[in-house]
Amino acid sequence: MRKRTFVRTLVGAAVVAAFSGIAYAQQGKPVKIGLLATLEGPFAAGGADGMRGAELAIKQRNGVVAGRKIELVKASSDAKPDVAVNATRKLVEQDKVDIMVGPLSGGEGIAVKEYSKTQPNITFINGSSGAQATTLVNPSPNFFRFNTEGAQWMVGLGKAALDKGYKRVMVIAEDYAFPYSQVQGFMSEYCRLGGKVPVKAWVPLGGKDYASVIARIPKDVDALVVVLGGADAVNFLNQYEAAGGDKPMVGGSITVSQDILNYKGKRRDSLVGTIAGSPIADSYDAPEFKKFVADYQKAYPVSSGAYPSPSLFALVYYINMKAALDGLDAVKGDLSDGQKKYREALQKMTLKTPVGDVKLDANRQAIGTTFITEVVKDKQGNLYNKVLRKVDGIDQMLGMPKEQFQMGSRDVPNCP
Amino acid sequence: MSAANWRNAMNSGAGRAAMLNRGQAAVALPGPGIAWDLKPIFTAISFRHVAVLLFLLAFPWFATPFFTFQIGAQSLALGLIALSLTFLGGYGGMVSLAQMTVAGIAGYMVAIFGAAAAADSTISLGWPWWLAVLVAIAIATVCAAFIGWLSVRTEGIYTIMITLAVGVAFYYLCLQNYSVFNGFQGFQRVHAPTVLGVNLRDALPFYYLVLFWSLAGYFFVKYLVRAPFGIALQGIRDNPRRMNSLGFNVTAHRVAAYAVAGVIAAVGGVLLVWYNGLIGPGSVGTSWLINILIIAVLGGMRHPIGPFLGAIVFVLLQTFAIDVFDRERFNLVIGMVFLVIVLFSPDGLLGWWAGLKSKFLTPRGDVR
Numbered sequence: 001m002r003k004r005t006f007v008r009t010l011v012g013a014a015v016v017a018a019f020s021g022i023a024y025a026q027q028g029k030p031v032k033i034g035l036l037a038t039l040e041g042p043f044a045a046g047g048a049d050g051m052r053g054a055e056l057a058i059k060q061r062n063g064v065v066a067g068r069k070i071e072l073v074k075a076s077s078d079a080k081p082d083v084a085v086n087a088t089r090k091l092v093e094q095d096k097v098d099i100m101v102g103p104l105s106g107g108e109g110i111a112v113k114e115y116s117k118t119q120p121n122i123t124f125i126n127g128s129s130g131a132q133a134t135t136l137v138n139p140s141p142n143f144f145r146f147n148t149e150g151a152q153w154m155v156g157l158g159k160a161a162l163d164k165g166y167k168r169v170m171v172i173a174e175d176y177a178f179p180y181s182q183v184q185g186f187m188s189e190y191c192r193l194g195g196k197v198p199v200k201a202w203v204p205l206g207g208k209d210y211a212s213v214i215a216r217i218p219k220d221v222d223a224l225v226v227v228l229g230g231a232d233a234v235n236f237l238n239q240y241e242a243a244g245g246d247k248p249m250v251g252g253s254i255t256v257s258q259d260i261l262n263y264k265g266k267r268r269d270s271l272v273g274t275i276a277g278s279p280i281a282d283s284y285d286a287p288e289f290k291k292f293v294a295d296y297q298k299a300y301p302v303s304s305g306a307y308p309s310p311s312l313f314a315l316v317y318y319i320n321m322k323a324a325l326d327g328l329d330a331v332k333g334d335l336s337d338g339q340k341k342y343r344e345a346l347q348k349m350t351l352k353t354p355v356g357d358v359k360l361d362a363n364r365q366a367i368g369t370t371f372i373t374e375v376v377k378d379k380q381g382n383l384y385n386k387v388l389r390k391v392d393g394i395d396q397m398l399g400m401p402k403e404q405f406q407m408g409s410r411d412v413p414n415c416p
Numbered sequence: 417m418s419a420a421n422w423r424n425a426m427n428s429g430a431g432r433a434a435m436l437n438r439g440q441a442a443v444a445l446p447g448p449g450i451a452w453d454l455k456p457i458f459t460a461i462s463f464r465h466v467a468v469l470l471f472l473l474a475f476p477w478f479a480t481p482f483f484t485f486q487i488g489a490q491s492l493a494l495g496l497i498a499l500s501l502t503f504l505g506g507y508g509g510m511v512s513l514a515q516m517t518v519a520g521i522a523g524y525m526v527a528i529f530g531a532a533a534a535a536d537s538t539i540s541l542g543w544p545w546w547l548a549v550l551v552a553i554a555i556a557t558v559c560a561a562f563i564g565w566l567s568v569r570t571e572g573i574y575t576i577m578i579t580l581a582v583g584v585a586f587y588y589l590c591l592q593n594y595s596v597f598n599g600f601q602g603f604q605r606v607h608a609p610t611v612l613g614v615n616l617r618d619a620l621p622f623y624y625l626v627l628f629w630s631l632a633g634y635f636f637v638k639y640l641v642r643a644p645f646g647i648a649l650q651g652i653r654d655n656p657r658r659m660n661s662l663g664f665n666v667t668a669h670r671v672a673a674y675a676v677a678g679v680i681a682a683v684g685g686v687l688l689v690w691y692n693g694l695i696g697p698g699s700v701g702t703s704w705l706i707n708i709l710i711i712a713v714l715g716g717m718r719h720p721i722g723p724f725l726g727a728i729v730f731v732l733l734q735t736f737a738i739d740v741f742d743r744e745r746f747n748l749v750i751g752m753v754f755l756v757i758v759l760f761s762p763d764g765l766l767g768w769w770a771g772l773k774s775k776f777l778t779p780r781g782d783v784r
Contacts, residue, residue: 075738080696082694082696090482090735093480093486094482094735107601111604111694114604114694175591175592175599176601177601204592410594
């Protein structure tokens with residue numbers, strides 16, 4: 001008798017275990033997320049930090065979302081659009097990811113957005129690419145961008161430059177989509193308020209020699225607007241210093257990012273006083289942001305190669321990855337029916353980010369916050385960005401009526 | 417042999433249609449020379465040729481669309497471009513780094529004459545795709561002949577330097593010219609057309625399109641190196657001075673070889689731009705000029721199958737190295753594999769193949 005009960009119990013237990021196993025399999029099937037950033041080329045350092053940011057969002061959830069384990073598949077590009085599309089195609093078609101997060105730079109973003117149209121059942125979420133055209137021209141129904149883009153990041157900077165007394169400036173920027181956006185964001189406000197930009201120098205991305213640009217800097221400009229990223233910015237600063245340059249600077253969003261502030265050259269100190277527009281400000285004192293920075297520092301100590309404070313790329317990748325995960329939470333991990341519900345949830349979501357709430361517009365583009373910052377030196381001698389002003393709720397039209405809005409290019413806007 | 421002779425031989429091979437014409441001519445006028453041309457092609461077909469061909473044809477039916485498109489089609493398109501270098505280098509003794517430039521010119525021309533979307537400009541002329549492709553290949557061939565004309569009077573390392581200079585110059589032209597090449601951004605949405613209801617953008621049709629042109633290129637080169645023109649070219653490779661004293665116009669032969677290689681590279685370039693769906697300066701940058709050389713050397717320069725083998729290894733490594741090794745160091749794997757292949761076999765993968773064959777099979781008198 002006892003033996004039979006024991007057997008029954010055993011069978012019962014086995015059945016329960018089997019059923020719970022099935023339930024687990026349905027609920028707990030891992031969700032695959034592809035992550036693309038540049039680990040090669042001019043943005044290699046930024047790309048690595050972007051990956052840290054994205055992984056931080058997953059770590060904060062202990063690798064689980066809506067009862068499903070998160071499986072991360074990474075890929076790298078070198079900031080070239082064709083390489084980015086190849087890497088994305090591998091993640092989507094070969095590794096079969098459910099959700100794709102990336103890429104990092106402007107030209108790549110446009111190319112990946114074009115590719116996303118051929119994969120209507122996968123949801124693409126931007127990494128940190130900030131070209132306006134990605135969501136303004138031929139937007140893709142399954143490409144979402146929870147970060148504000150290049151032009152939005154510069155809103156408020158034109159006024160700040162005039163307040164500093166810079167009435168004439170020269171623009172030095174890389175020659176591709178993202179800096180076009182940044183320069184447009186700066187100039188549309190700056191020109192409207194009466195500033196003049198007599199010379200714009202567009203330099204190739206990854207260029208190493210800035211001598212010809214430095215020679216073209218007019219004597220009568222009050223400041224330089226430098227929209228260069230990564231290694232390019234460091235190269236320019238070194239050469240400008242060697243040439244004896246002493247004009248104050250107005251920075252683009254990735255010119256004075258954390259990776260630049262940590263560079264070791266002598267020109268470093270002359271960065272103090274540089275104003276810039278950016279979606280991130282190291283010294284922003286909202287508790288959400290402080291928690292984000294603390295989490296970053298805890299997860300990635302400086303000894304592991306991380307920065308003392310998260311860079312723009314880390315923040316923006318974090319925001320986009322968090323959006324992907326929060327969206328999964330909202331639909332309880334349900335990605336059926338070509339991820340229709342998931343996309344609706346993303347569209348409607350008000351995303352809580354370390355720098356304030358983000359909502360999407362009709363083109364699936366973020367409406368969010370920008371900081372006007374100034375570089376200052378702290379007691380330990382580290383440079384950081386102090387918040388001068390915070391501008392909320394900036395949309396992609398930069399507050400202009402739709403008819404007046406013109407997308408940034410080499411020649412637009414213009415006020416010599 | 418006079419210039420007119422090899423021009424004949426060359427024209428006859430310019431495409432499949434032209435080859436057919438020549439076949440018909442053979443029926444009408446059975447001459448000893450032509451029979452000598454075609455015979456080795458048929459006698460040389462063995463079991464392994466049939467097996468490889470069947471495998472290539474059946475590949476998309478058991479592979480995923482990803483493998484068909486990204487691995488299969490990309491390898492073949494890159495292989496076709498590298499084939500032009502193998503032809504020049506292996507049979508003509510001229511290593512040109514500008515083959516990707518020629519391919520890039522063709523790609524750009526397809527984008528400029530055909531339909532493409534340059535973000536905020538109206539450069540593309542929107543011609544019908546077939547016209548755009550023909551014009552693109554023609555322009556690229558003229559440019560290839562021009563590059564050849566510039567560089568044929570040099571030898572060895574100087575040829576490499578001149579062609580590298582041409583390639584880099586073209587890269588900067590694309591990067592900094594906005595009225596024609598649209599600068600850094602280049603052209604997006606340069607897609608393969610829809611022909612007779614078949615959308616060539618889809619993985620399967622595109623694979624067969626690339627396979628067709630790769631086979632055409634492969635057999636064209638195989639044919640050409642046995643034709644009088646190809647024999648003369650190999651003679652020039654081995655001893656230009658003697659060929660000159662025999663009455664061959666060495667310079668003209670070499671320029672013509674550049675033009676022929678240009679046609680192959682141009683076809684590859686058109687296929688590659690359709691594969692990527694976009695073209696920009698990055699597609700013709702120094703790294704790609706060198707990648708084509710790597711592909712050709714990796715595969716081996718002694719036989720036209722070499723560049724295709726090299727391209728397969730190259731594409732597989734580019735795609736999967738990140739999976740097998742640390743994500744920040746995967747370029748190391750790529751470099752190591754290249755190094756190992758070239759270090760242990762100066763003749764690339766083909767050298768390994770020949771080595772294996774001589775080890776396990778009774779050596780034959782003539783390998784090729």
